[in-house]
Amino acid sequence: MPAKVPKFEPGDIFLVVDTQIDFCPGGALAIEEGDQILGELNLWIRAAKDDGVPVYASRDWHPKTHVSFSDYGGDWPAHCIQDTDGARFHPALELPYDAVIVTKGVRFDRDQNSVFDETGLADWLHRQGVKRIFVGGLAQDVCVLASILDGCEAGFKMHLILGATRPVSQEGGKKALESMRAAGAEIMEIGRLS
């Protein structure tokens, strides 16, 4: 029998990671096909709303002189600078009005790839009774990876929707999936568009 897309249940959330203009084609740190995930993400967002499950959306939100930027000793070109167009969510992302926004990457001393990295999010979600987190967004081998690993560590059942994410590199993407599986995450190869 073919695998089925699970239905959302109480205790689930849908998490959209860093689906911002700068990470999509044409952006400052463009991920190949980064914009190809929007159709899948929007279907999951709609399903979450239909099933009464909260939608969370994280954003990378850096000061102009962030340590992750190559001009300041980091590995990346400048991206997602606070209040710039590039830091906005992709205009085709249909976030509901009551989506919960998680802001990260604001520290001056180091980067925060994971949505759980000193954001207080894990404690908050535990207090809300959240058990399962379904994840899509960018990038599969950086912020999605870090978030899924931290989510597993924090005791959530993490599900990655493979059709709703893209890696910076194919090799990195493969390794990321291995690490996620090893940490106990479920990789969902079937999506709502498939």
Ligand SMILES: [Zn+2]
């Ligand atoms: Zn960043």
